Amino acid sequence: MMDVLAELEKAIAERRGAAPAESYVARMLQGPEQDLYRKLPEEATEVVLACQYEKDRVAEEVADLWFMSMLALAKNGVPLADVAAALAARRRQGTEAG
């Protein structure tokens, strides 16, 4: 799983400087930040709607949300490894608490 996300992180880094006309990644990362941040709640809402009404679309919608989250990480210079570390730390805390 992390391999796919790590590959996506690399692809995003490679494409962020591309011509906006040719790259959605470039459009989102070079454009106004509100264009990107508006997409996050939209995609989250689509996940909820799929869960409630269109279960065969849940995976696709979560993939969209994760992609937008990856763009938000790139926009803010936060590496995927930091997210992995945060989840791992919570896992350890959960193990200790449990």
Ligand SMILES: N=c1c2ncn([C@@H]3O[C@H](COP(=O)(O)OP(=O)(O)OP(=O)(O)O)[C@@H](O)[C@H]3O)c2ncn1[C@@H]1O[C@H](COP(=O)(O)O)[C@@H](O)[C@H]1O
């Ligand atoms: N994983 C994705 C990915 N997921 C979704 N999208 C794009 O995200 C956009 C948003 O989807 P929506 O469902 O909201 O569609 P929309 O309403 O048309 O979008 P908006 O115009 O409102 O933004 C769509 O244009 C999708 O094509 C993605 N675009 C790119 N990637 C990855 O990023 C790589 C580099 O992409 P580009 O540099 O953009 O070619 C690709 O090879 C992929 O691996």
